[in-house]
Amino acid sequence: VNELSLIRKIRRLKGARGIGDDCAVIPMTSGNALLTTDLLIEGVHFERETHKASDVGWKALARGLSDIAAMGGEPRQCLVSLALAPWNIARWVDGFYRGLLALAQRERVALVGGDVSRAPQFVCDIVVVGTVPSGAQLLRSGARPQDAIYVSGELGGAGLGLARRAGRAWRRHVRPEPRVALGKFLRGRATAAMDVSDGLALDLHRLCLESGVSAELEGPLPLFPGATRAQGLGGGDDYELLFTAPLSTPIPARLRGLRLTRIGRIRQGKPGSLSDEGRPLRITGWDPFSRP
Amino acid sequence: VNELSLIRKIRRLKGARGIGDDCAVIPMTSGNALLTTDLLIEGVHFERETHKASDVGWKALARGLSDIAAMGGEPRQCLVSLALAPWNIARWVDGFYRGLLALAQRERVALVGGDVSRAPQFVCDIVVVGTVPSGAQLLRSGARPQDAIYVSGELGGAGLGLARRAGRAWRRHVRPEPRVALGKFLRGRATAAMDVSDGLALDLHRLCLESGVSAELEGPLPLFPGATRAQGLGGGDDYELLFTAPLSTPIPARLRGLRLTRIGRIRQGKPGSLSDEGRPLRITGWDPFSRP
Numbered sequence: 001v002n003e004l005s006l007i008r009k010i011r012r013l014k015g016a017r018g019i020g021d022d023c024a025v026i027p028m029t030s031g032n033a034l035l036t037t038d039l040l041i042e043g044v045h046f047e048r049e050t051h052k053a054s055d056v057g058w059k060a061l062a063r064g065l066s067d068i069a070a071m072g073g074e075p076r077q078c079l080v081s082l083a084l085a086p087w088n089i090a091r092w093v094d095g096f097y098r099g100l101l102a103l104a105q106r107e108r109v110a111l112v113g114g115d116v117s118r119a120p121q122f123v124c125d126i127v128v129v130g131t132v133p134s135g136a137q138l139l140r141s142g143a144r145p146q147d148a149i150y151v152s153g154e155l156g157g158a159g160l161g162l163a164r165r166a167g168r169a170w171r172r173h174v175r176p177e178p179r180v181a182l183g184k185f186l187r188g189r190a191t192a193a194m195d196v197s198d199g200l201a202l203d204l205h206r207l208c209l210e211s212g213v214s215a216e217l218e219g220p221l222p223l224f225p226g227a228t229r230a231q232g233l234g235g236g237d238d239y240e241l242l243f244t245a246p247l248s249t250p251i252p253a254r255l256r257g258l259r260l261t262r263i264g265r266i267r268q269g270k271p272g273s274l275s276d277e278g279r280p281l282r283i284t285g286w287d288p289f290s291r292p
Numbered sequence: 293v294n295e296l297s298l299i300r301k302i303r304r305l306k307g308a309r310g311i312g313d314d315c316a317v318i319p320m321t322s323g324n325a326l327l328t329t330d331l332l333i334e335g336v337h338f339e340r341e342t343h344k345a346s347d348v349g350w351k352a353l354a355r356g357l358s359d360i361a362a363m364g365g366e367p368r369q370c371l372v373s374l375a376l377a378p379w380n381i382a383r384w385v386d387g388f389y390r391g392l393l394a395l396a397q398r399e400r401v402a403l404v405g406g407d408v409s410r411a412p413q414f415v416c417d418i419v420v421v422g423t424v425p426s427g428a429q430l431l432r433s434g435a436r437p438q439d440a441i442y443v444s445g446e447l448g449g450a451g452l453g454l455a456r457r458a459g460r461a462w463r464r465h466v467r468p469e470p471r472v473a474l475g476k477f478l479r480g481r482a483t484a485a486m487d488v489s490d491g492l493a494l495d496l497h498r499l500c501l502e503s504g505v506s507a508e509l510e511g512p513l514p515l516f517p518g519a520t521r522a523q524g525l526g527g528g529d530d531y532e533l534l535f536t537a538p539l540s541t542p543i544p545a546r547l548r549g550l551r552l553t554r555i556g557r558i559r560q561g562k563p564g565s566l567s568d569e570g571r572p573l574r575i576t577g578w579d580p581f582s583r584p
Contacts, residue, residue, distance in 0.1 A: 001581050003490075004498070020502055021431050022359040022486055023326035023422065033325065034315035037373045037419055039409045044375075067314040081329045081417045083336075084581075115417070117331045117580040125373045125407070125417035127329055130315065139313050194314055198295075206296070210312055288409040289293050289376075 001090060006116050015101040017110040024113035026077055026129060032137060034130040036067035042085065042121040044288060050165060053095030054102070055174040056124070061100045063197065064128035065107060065178035066239040070195040072138040072187040073130030075180065077112045078104060080126055083119035096124075107180060138186055138193035138243070143211035147191050147244040147266040150251055152179055152258055155200055156227025159235020169224060176239040182255055186243055189251070193243035199234040202285025203242055205272050211244075214269030217276040222261040234284030293382060298408050307393040309402040316405035318369055318421060324429060326422040328359035334377065334413040336580060342457060345387030346394070347466040348416070353392045354468045355489065356420035357399060358531040361475035362487040364430040365422030369404045370396060372418055375411035388416075399472060430478055430485035430535070435503035439483050439536040439558040442543055444471055444550055447492055448519025451527020461516060468531040474547055478535055481543070485535035491526040494577025495534055497564050503536075506561030509568040514553040526576030 011019045018025065040060045042048055061078060068075045080100065084093065104111060109128070143149075161173030179195075186193055192211055196203045200221070208215050221232045244266055245251055251260055267275075274281040303311045310317065332352045334340055353370060360367045372392065376385065396403060401420070435441075453465030471487075478485055484503055488495050492513070500507050513524045536558055537543055543552055559567075566573040 003579050003581060006581075020433070021429075022362040023328040023365065023429075025363070025424075025429050026325040026327060027426070028320040028323055028325055028423075031320055033318040033320055033421075035318060035369075035371060035405060035419070035421065036315040037329075037371050037405065037407050037417065039373050039375055039407050039415075039417070041375055041409055041411050041415075044409060044411065070314040071317070073315065077327075079327060079329045079419075081331050083331055083333055083415065113327060113329065115329050115331050117333055118336060119333050119415065120335070120412060123331075123333075123375065123411065123415050125329065125331070127327070127371075127419050129325075129327065131320075132317075134319070137313075137315075137317050141312070287295050289295060289298075 054099030057099030068130035069183035140210035143192035156231035157224030158237035159231035199285025236286035346391030349391030357470035360422035432502035448523035449516030450529035451523035491577025528578035
């Protein structure tokens with residue numbers, strides 16, 4: 001492998017566009033651009049022994065798309081920075097791009113640039129560019145007391161999958177589904193939104209901090225079959241959308257088959273504090289720095 | 293260190309703007325957006341023992357700004373993805389951002405987002421967003437036979453610095469200067485441009501490949517005092533601009549004090565082949581995959 005031959009190969013991939021200059025060129029349209037960048041690192045976000053190359057590629061992009069979805073945007077382009085480890089043979093890299101571009105093509109996202117280098121372990125940084133009409137972007141900071149809190153899909157599946165390493169839950173861990181259609185639907189409806197990437201409790205805590213409010217969970221969580229409530233609250237990697245809306249805003253129970261569940265209420269109170277049926281809730285979730 | 297406290301700290305830095313949501317929001321203006329992403333990895337691009345934190349931060353951004361300059365753009369925003377190693381204590385991270393933001397503020401670039409994670413060794417991926425009027429972007433593919441070839445500044449300084457690890461050459465290695473003003477000046481003048489990041493010979497080879505032409509070097513290279521011709525041709529990390537223009541286009545000998553030197557001529561011939569005063573030139577330069 002050398003840099004020139006690797007880039008030559010990437011440029012020829014279906015879904016790649018305009019690669020070869022020092023920057024990607026993106027025509028401006030109206031509205032706002034959304035930009036997100038997400039690291040995916042061997043030994044931190046995946047294991048070489050258990051994760052297939054194509055799943056790693058899929059997930060790298062899915063994480064970025066999920067961020068665009070959380071802001072109500074439509075993803076358009078992506079750039080991929082790769083640091084290859086000595087064990088990343090050409091076949092592995094091919095598999096990585098195959099998985100990434102399968103999702104990119106489904107979501108009509110063009111691969112327009114990136115960087116390649118080496119490192120002792122594999123590192124991918126994905127950049128996704130999206131668009132959103134001016135003022136329509138969903139932020140974490142808009143939740144108001146009395147707003148209802150909703151979450152899409154089912155929680156805890158990825159956490160369960162990581163424990164089981166097999167079955168539907170494992171697939172949920174390795175091939176998360178960015179909720180792009182839901183994000184667009186929430187424009188003008190949700191007062192605040194974010195994706196649940198590190199665990200519901202930690203992410204709701206963050207949303208409440210940004211909004212200067214507290215939150216009360218009420219009723220059962222929509223759990224993935226077999227997942228525990230602890231996995232639902234702190235498991236991470238689910239990539240569902242967490243959002244708030246006034247009670248008066250109609251939110252359907254399903255959107256194109258995706259469950260939307262009301263799980264609680266925003267309250268006035270200590271910013272970021274959470275409670276569960278009246279009892280204080282411990283903030284659990286995934287923090288890269290809390291692992292060895 | 294945990295993620296929340298680190299992000300809280302980054303948001304308060306002078307030069308940071310609007311951090312805290314799943315994406316950065318960037319208002320679209322007219323023209324084209326330029327996007328570039330560059331990895332900077334411990335043990336590949338710098339050594340923990342010899343490189344100061346603030347220099348690493350400066351260089352991470354300078355590499356991205358240099359890409360924007362090479363396309364004739366004006367840098368506007370940056371995003372920083374950091375994977376911190378166990379040895380990256382808070383003081384080191386502070387120094388990194390201090391160096392990065394010193395350059396960002398000088399160049400009026402806002403830090404608008406990023407990601408933080410951990411890795412066995414420090415990894416930074418910088419994303420820089422720039423703007424350029426539609427159609428004014430400088431590409432690698434526009435060089436035509438008979439165009440003159442130019443390079444800015446002096447070559448080989450960074451290579452010499454890496455060998456000496458002291459003095460002005462070392463400073464050149466750790467604190468490269470992105471040539472943003474020159475890039476803007478070249479709009480409408482240069483037929484092709486790129487930055488010299490991996491060595492003049494390798495980068496000129498790449499430019500010629502994209503343009504489907506060959507190149508002939510003529511006369512002495514503008515070498516950094518003390519640098520050898522080999523360092524000038526293959527040293528890398530100089531971040532000068534390499535560009536071509538028709539002979540009829542006036543190019544000054546200096547632009548705001550920065551030397552601009554004519555170093556050769558574009559020729560019809562095997563795409564990417566280089567010669568030096570009539571003799572074939574070996575393509576030397578920095579390739580991340582050619583190191584152990």
